[in-house]
Amino acid sequence: MLxxxxxxxxxxxxxxxxAQGELEIFSWWAGDEGPALEALIELYxxxxxxxxxxxxxxxxxxxxxxxxxxxTRMLGGDPPDSFQVHAGEELIGTWVAADRMEDLTPIxxxxxxxxxxxxxxxxxxxxxxxxxxxxxNIHRSNVLWFDPDxxxxxxxxxxxxxxEFIDETCPALEDQGVTPLVVGENWTIQHLWxxxxxxxxxxDDYTALxxxxxxxxxxxxxxxxxxxxxxxxxxxxxxxxxxxxxxTDRIVSGEAAFNVMGDWAAGYKVTTxxxxxxxDFGWAASPGTDGTFMLLSDSFGxxxxxxxxxxxxxxxxxxxxxxxxxxxNPLKGSISPRLDSDLSxxxxxxxxxxxDFAGDAKVxxxxxxxxxxxxxxxxxxxxxxxxxxxxxxxxxxxAAQAVATQVxxxx
Amino acid sequence: xxxxxxxxxxxxxxxSLVLLSIFVYGFIGRTAWVSLTNxxxxxxxxxxxxxxxxxxxxxxYRKLFTGLIDVRFRQDLVNTFFFTVFxxxxxxxxxxxxxxxxxxxxxFEAVFRTIFLFPFALAFIVTGTVWRWMLQPAGGVNVLPxxxxxxxxxxxxxxxxxxxxxxxxxxxxxxxxGTAAAFFxxxxxxxxxxxxxxxxxxxxxxxxxxxxxxLSGTPGVTLLPYPEPHGFNVAFVGIVVAAVWQLSGYTMALxxxxxxxxxxxxxxxxxVDGASEFGVYRHVVLPLLGPIxxxxxxxxxxxxxxxxxxxxxxxxxxxxxxxxxxxxxYLRSFRANRFAEGAAIAMVLLIMVALVIVxxxxxxLKGEVRR
Numbered sequence: 063m064l065x066x067x068x069x070x071x072x073x074x075x076x077x078x079x080x081a082q083g084e085l086e087i088f089s090w091w092a093g094d095e096g097p098a099l100e101a102l103i104e105l106y107x108x109x110x111x112x113x114x115x116x117x118x119x120x121x122x123x124x125x126x127x128x129x130x131x132x133x134t135r136m137l138g139g140d141p142p143d144s145f146q147v148h149a150g151e152e153l154i155g156t157w158v159a160a161d162r163m164e165d166l167t168p169i170x171x172x173x174x175x176x177x178x179x180x181x182x183x184x185x186x187x188x189x190x191x192x193x194x195x196x197x198x199n200i201h202r203s204n205v206l207w208f209d210p211d212x213x214x215x216x217x218x219x220x221x222x223x224x225x226e227f228i229d230e231t232c233p234a235l236e237d238q239g240v241t242p243l244v245v246g247e248n249w250t251i252q253h254l255w256x257x258x259x260x261x262x263x264x265x266d267d268y269t270a271l272x273x274x275x276x277x278x279x280x281x282x283x284x285x286x287x288x289x290x291x292x293x294x295x296x297x298x299x300x301x302x303x304x305x306x307x308x309x310t311d312r313i314v315s316g317e318a319a320f321n322v323m324g325d326w327a328a329g330y331k332v333t334t335x336x337x338x339x340x341x342d343f344g345w346a347a348s349p350g351t352d353g354t355f356m357l358l359s360d361s362f363g364x365x366x367x368x369x370x371x372x373x374x375x376x377x378x379x380x381x382x383x384x385x386x387x388x389x390x391n392p393l394k395g396s397i398s399p400r401l402d403s404d405l406s407x408x409x410x411x412x413x414x415x416x417x418d419f420a421g422d423a424k425v426x427x428x429x430x431x432x433x434x435x436x437x438x439x440x441x442x443x444x445x446x447x448x449x450x451x452x453x454x455x456x457x458x459x460x461a462a463q464a465v466a467t468q469v470x471x472x473x
Numbered sequence: 474x475x476x477x478x479x480x481x482x483x484x485x486x487x488x489s490l491v492l493l494s495i496f497v498y499g500f501i502g503r504t505a506w507v508s509l510t511n512x513x514x515x516x517x518x519x520x521x522x523x524x525x526x527x528x529x530x531x532x533x534y535r536k537l538f539t540g541l542i543d544v545r546f547r548q549d550l551v552n553t554f555f556f557t558v559f560x561x562x563x564x565x566x567x568x569x570x571x572x573x574x575x576x577x578x579x580x581f582e583a584v585f586r587t588i589f590l591f592p593f594a595l596a597f598i599v600t601g602t603v604w605r606w607m608l609q610p611a612g613g614v615n616v617l618p619x620x621x622x623x624x625x626x627x628x629x630x631x632x633x634x635x636x637x638x639x640x641x642x643x644x645x646x647x648x649x650x651g652t653a654a655a656f657f658x659x660x661x662x663x664x665x666x667x668x669x670x671x672x673x674x675x676x677x678x679x680x681x682x683x684x685x686x687x688l689s690g691t692p693g694v695t696l697l698p699y700p701e702p703h704g705f706n707v708a709f710v711g712i713v714v715a716a717v718w719q720l721s722g723y724t725m726a727l728x729x730x731x732x733x734x735x736x737x738x739x740x741x742x743x744x745v746d747g748a749s750e751f752g753v754y755r756h757v758v759l760p761l762l763g764p765i766x767x768x769x770x771x772x773x774x775x776x777x778x779x780x781x782x783x784x785x786x787x788x789x790x791x792x793x794x795x796x797x798x799x800x801x802x803y804l805r806s807f808r809a810n811r812f813a814e815g816a817a818i819a820m821v822l823l824i825m826v827a828l829v830i831v832x833x834x835x836x837x838l839k840g841e842v843r844r
Contacts, residue, residue: 126790
């Protein structure tokens with residue numbers, strides 16, 4: 063009996079593998095973001111009905127679990143055909159540096175991606191040796207969210223800079239028993255930090271920090287940490303127990319006035335909470351960063367040794383196409399990096415983000431893998447904990463410099 | 474015939490022996506080797522197909538205990554210490570209490586036993602998720618009083634950054650030397666009692682030396698050039714509550730079995746001699762439960778040292794106030810790609826678990842041989 067079962071399972075197993083092609087797509091898009099990936103996969107299946115698509119999703123916020131699984135698979139010589147990776151240093155400093163990715167320049171040339179994507183985005187995903195991934199979306203990190211009606215009620219307006227927020231907005235709101243700025247668990251605090259640092263340092267110094275051209279112990283950076291400390295004094299004291307969604311909920315319920323979060327917050331408000339952009343919630347560039355678009359981008363790459371390389375290349379062509387991106391992004395709550403995207407498919411918030419993306423200066427997000435290599439980004443969580451425990455700008459600056467030296471930031 | 478039996482037995486065991494030696498001891502050896510290299514210090518080598526590793530000796534360990542940015546690891550060790558102490562006290566105390574209550578021949582005992590043992594059947598990740606909801610800053614336990622019209626509590630179970638019982642990390646060698654001195658003092662006392670004068674003298678001299686070294690501030694050892702305070706993070710109270718909830722049913726079952734093993738004759742004899750019910754427990758029953766307490770401590774002790782999923786679910790990965798070495802090991806290795814440092818943390822964990830388990834194994838093996 064057992065022998066029969068074994069024999070049949072071997073036959074069936076080989077049969078399935080041989081009859082049709084396979085394509086394994088690795089990502090961390092589940093839950094709210096799952097339908098967007100499904101839409102892309104459906105498009106692929108229409109064009110390639112013989113290929114079986116395996117959706118290998120590993121859940122967990124901003125890919126913390128997925129990246130660990132991916133690493134063990136890659137180290138074990140079992141790469142997926144294509145995997146999701148944050149465009150920028152997370153891709154280049156980790157996988158390209160280890161010589162594990164294929165150069166996608168031929169695809170970019172063949173499919174006309176070189177003209178379809180903005181040049182500064184292509185620069186972000188390239189080194190001298192090639193172009194390493196196909197961006198599927200653009201998210202903005204430096205967005206300030208609020209409820210316009212409630213702001214009128216409380217008699218405050220959107221602050222123009224962090225100075226105004228600390229001196230005027232924050233005390234006015236605290237007097238009325240409202241949390242001026244709501245934050246959640248560690249990474250959302252880091253997320254706030256990058257917006258404050260961008261405002262205090264300006265685009266050039268902010269970028270120079272991650273290229274090793276500006277020391278973390280420089281007085282300007284220490285001053286930015288001090289401003290950040292003043293901003294944190296205006297936040298809720300139960301932060302570490304809240305997810306970013308729970309922090310957003312406090313603005314919707316009127317317990318808090320503002321928060322700084324990426325534009326997936328708009329996706330959550332529109333799709334999950336059913337709110338109307340512009341009337342139920344408002345947005346602005348985070349204080350002091352008007353005219354700058356701090357971006358992060360999800361992209362797909364082709365690992366060396368992908369078992370179904372031909373299918374993976376077809377997938378990448380779809381991911382970069384106008385059709386694929388306009389199917390994916392309105393559902394994901396992000397904008398398409400393509401310059402020829404059909405904006406009528408997007409909601410009011412996303413249209414405004416697309417407009418800013420086209421015109422604004424662009425810098426990369428630290429927390430979301432664009433600005434600095436993974437080893438630094440990971441340890442920055444510890445730097446933040448040191449700051450939150452000690453409240454000392456000097457301690458944080460020294461710790462950040464120590465990490466930067468240890469991981470060779472900017473090399 | 475006999476040799477044939479032995480051969481069969483050996484052949485039957487061989488696959489497990491081979492697998493064990495590769496997948497347990499081989500991998501421990503590999504981790505130990507990795508912890509002595511620089512794997513991950515250079516990003517271009519971290520995830521390469523054939524990474525070039527250089528031997529760096531105990532550099533990774535030196536950094537863990539004395540490096541500037543590894544302050545988090547040192548706080549983790551302190552966290553583990555306090556967590557283990559309170560977790561053991563909680564589970565043993567509550568488990569014993571429940572067992573004694575059930576031992577009073579209550580009605581529906583089996584129902585209570587099942588209820589108390591039930592949490593043990595859950596995975597830590599489930600316990601963690603449930604307790605995370607219950608200990609929410611604005612929900613769960615904190616809003617319970619609202620059910621009867623009272624104002625909500627403001628307890629910051631998992632989110633407080635308050636730290637109590639602080640001490641300077643530089644005093645750790647002194648504490649360790651003091652602890653070692655206490656052990657030697659005990660050994661000296663035993664040797665003296667057994668009339669082994671020389672041995673007692675040697676142990677006594679070591680005790681005095683260690684004590685002197687500890688009391689003079691452990692000269693010759695400088696961990697850090699500046700004071701670095703560590704202490705008990707109050708946020709751990711919530712995690713201890715959840716862990717005790719999960720495992721006190723297990724200790725209850727152990728103790729209940731022990732209580733049932735106490736012969737009724739002994740209790741009767743004590744009662745006849747005029748002992749109160751409290752006295753029976755104090756002088757007859759509890760001393761007999763000593764071995765159970767010891768084995769429970771060993772099992773709970775190693776659970777507490779390697780705890781990971783409960784804290785991951787309750788407080789998240791990056792919350793340094795509730796961090797433990799196992800979490801940091803995971804983040805270092807699989808998020809920051811610094812595999813050598815992760816391996817070093819893993820080895821420290823292995824040594825800590827060995828410190829708990831090995832003396833126990835030794836004593837139980839000795840016992841078997843004597844029999």
